[in-house]
Amino acid sequence: MFIKQLSVFVENKSGRLAEITAIIAKANIDIRALSIADTTDFGILRLVVDKPAEAEKTLKDAGLTVSLTNVIAVGIPDKPGGFANAMQVLADKEISVEYMYAFVSRDTDRAYLIMRVKDNDAAASILGGSGLELLSEDDVYKM
Amino acid sequence: MSVYKPEIECATRSYIRAVQSARLIKMAENAYNNVPFYKQKLDEADIKPEDIKSIDDIVKLPFTVKNDLRDNYPFGMFAVPQGELVRIHASSGTTGKQTVVGYTKEDIEIWSECAARSIVGAGGTKDDIIHVSYGYGLFTGGLGMHYGAEHMGATALPVSSGNTKRQVQLLQDFNSDIICCTPSYAMFIGETLRDMGIDPKSLKLRAGILGAEPWTENMRKEIEKLLDIKAYDIYGLSEIAGPGVSFDCEMQDGMHINEDYFYPEVIDPDTLEVLPDGEFGELVFTCIGKEALPLVRYRTRDICALITEKCACGRTTVRMTKPRGRSDDMLIIRGVNVFPSQVEHVLLELGMDPNYFIVVDRKNNLDTMEVQVEMTSAMFSDTVSELESTKKRLESALQSTLNINATVRLMEPGSLPRSEGKAKRVNDMRKI
Numbered sequence: 001m002f003i004k005q006l007s008v009f010v011e012n013k014s015g016r017l018a019e020i021t022a023i024i025a026k027a028n029i030d031i032r033a034l035s036i037a038d039t040t041d042f043g044i045l046r047l048v049v050d051k052p053a054e055a056e057k058t059l060k061d062a063g064l065t066v067s068l069t070n071v072i073a074v075g076i077p078d079k080p081g082g083f084a085n086a087m088q089v090l091a092d093k094e095i096s097v098e099y100m101y102a103f104v105s106r107d108t109d110r111a112y113l114i115m116r117v118k119d120n121d122a123a124a125s126i127l128g129g130s131g132l133e134l135l136s137e138d139d140v141y142k143m
Numbered sequence: 144m145s146v147y148k149p150e151i152e153c154a155t156r157s158y159i160r161a162v163q164s165a166r167l168i169k170m171a172e173n174a175y176n177n178v179p180f181y182k183q184k185l186d187e188a189d190i191k192p193e194d195i196k197s198i199d200d201i202v203k204l205p206f207t208v209k210n211d212l213r214d215n216y217p218f219g220m221f222a223v224p225q226g227e228l229v230r231i232h233a234s235s236g237t238t239g240k241q242t243v244v245g246y247t248k249e250d251i252e253i254w255s256e257c258a259a260r261s262i263v264g265a266g267g268t269k270d271d272i273i274h275v276s277y278g279y280g281l282f283t284g285g286l287g288m289h290y291g292a293e294h295m296g297a298t299a300l301p302v303s304s305g306n307t308k309r310q311v312q313l314l315q316d317f318n319s320d321i322i323c324c325t326p327s328y329a330m331f332i333g334e335t336l337r338d339m340g341i342d343p344k345s346l347k348l349r350a351g352i353l354g355a356e357p358w359t360e361n362m363r364k365e366i367e368k369l370l371d372i373k374a375y376d377i378y379g380l381s382e383i384a385g386p387g388v389s390f391d392c393e394m395q396d397g398m399h400i401n402e403d404y405f406y407p408e409v410i411d412p413d414t415l416e417v418l419p420d421g422e423f424g425e426l427v428f429t430c431i432g433k434e435a436l437p438l439v440r441y442r443t444r445d446i447c448a449l450i451t452e453k454c455a456c457g458r459t460t461v462r463m464t465k466p467r468g469r470s471d472d473m474l475i476i477r478g479v480n481v482f483p484s485q486v487e488h489v490l491l492e493l494g495m496d497p498n499y500f501i502v503v504d505r506k507n508n509l510d511t512m513e514v515q516v517e518m519t520s521a522m523f524s525d526t527v528s529e530l531e532s533t534k535k536r537l538e539s540a541l542q543s544t545l546n547i548n549a550t551v552r553l554m555e556p557g558s559l560p561r562s563e564g565k566a567k568r569v570n571d572m573r574k575i
Binding site: 041 | 371520526
């Protein structure tokens with residue numbers, strides 16, 4: 001029901017993202033989706049990859065601060081209103097989103113949302129109950 | 144050229160020494176009989192108060208360090224019962240605990256007189272308005288200069304620090320004659336004047352008595368130009384009294400020590416041997432005139448030299464050079480004493496790894512302090528809001544322990560400098 005997301009602490013300095021992503025590239029890890037949250041001093045690089053446990057170990061071994069977090073992956077139709085509809089489902093139940101990012105698939109007409117909410121279980125059952133497609137770990141990692 | 148207490152400030156050297164001898168004898172008795180810490184120290188060294196017959200015998204006495212005050216926190220070093228105290232001040236200790244100092248009525252009288260001598264040294268008279276922009280509170284700066292101004296019959300203006308535009312307004316409206324603050328704040332006021340388009344020549348202000356932090360001759364020239372005043376240095380530390388331990392006269396050539404109350408020595412900080420006059424070493428004071436806190440050979444950790452040549456101003460008291468550094472790792476930031484160990488203490492209290500690095504800088508003439516902390520797995524979160532609240536929690540804990548604002552920068556693990564031996568914890572980029 002949930003998928004694993006890697007969060008990596010990154011100082012704001014040029015070249016740092018290239019260095020960090022090179023580490024996982026060398027371990028032959030493929031990135032499915034990513035986002036960066038930034039503040040003045042630091043950022044959090046969030047990654048969904050095909051081999052999360054391996055990626056976590058690789059990054060930790062390289063001396064980085066990394067955590068694995070459960071997030072929800074939701075499939076929605078890639079058409080006007082698709083996203084708004086999913087958000088309305090959460091809004092109706094007063095579930096607020098901490099952060100979210102999205103990507104579209106290569107060969108279907110689907111779009112995918114990766115989201116983190118306060119109460120993952122509640123959000124997953126609401127989203128699932130409303131007929132939205134919840135993706136499993138396999139769905140995402142093998143995409 | 145006026146001197147507040149010429150009978151002592153311009154006395155013969157032999158007279159000054161006689162006063163010092165008499166006071167040291169009395170003080171050694173007071174410390175031995177009323178401070179268990181000193182009784183033990185003297186007993187261990189097999190010295191009795193009777194062995195102290197003149198000021199020359201001071202070398203027989205043991206040294207006192209800041210940690211002795213911490214170990215006897217809060218009132219253990221006082222030679223009088225708390226009921227005899229009329230005032231308590233405190234400054235930063237080396238860890239979370241403050242260094243506490245107490246004063247009897249007579250101690251306040253001595254300190255006020257010394258602060259008054261300093262104001263007169265800067266050309267102050269009883270007709271002047273003394274604008275005190277040092278902070279009022281546990282810090283000795285504000286109340287020290289305030290009492291000094293009142294002691295000499297001048298008009299004290301207790302503005303305290305901060306709110307610079309209001310400071311400027313008061314300087315304009317009240318026609319303050321002399322301002323007392325830190326040199327960096329004097330610079331800041333000068334720049335505020337410039338930014339507000341006010342010609343410093345339009346102000347009556349003619350002198351600044353500036354201290355509580357180290358500054359250079361270059362800064363002096365700049366302040367004198369910015370504010371169109373003469374800038375006088377004043378030295379003090381709460382353990383000994385507060386501002387007024389020594390002060391600049393109009394010659395601005397070394398600070399006259401009020402040595403009838405605070406007996407100075409300069410020692411080699413490694414061998415603890417007393418150094419000949421004129422040599423640089425660690426400044427040591429003995430509070431020969433104070434009742435409540437009779438500190439014996441207190442190591443200030445300030446590095447300076449004593450000047451014994453007679454000053455052209457007519458005062459015969461010994462002078463000290465501007466402190467040129469410290470024999471410990473204490474930083475003086477915006478006039479506040481900061482020890483790196485205090486930062487470590489805060490991190491440990493919050494359950495964080497004591498891996499930190501302090502960057503001190505001076506931006507627009509105000510000191511800044513940044514504490515860099517390495518991000519650990521335990522502190523990390525995938526949400527920005529949690530990381531920012533960790534940062535704020537740390538900043539407010541630092542503020543309450545250090546009494547100054549420090550910004551926290553969260554760093555990647557391994558990014559702080561490591562060293563084999565003693566860790567380098569500080570980068571002081573100020574040019575002072």
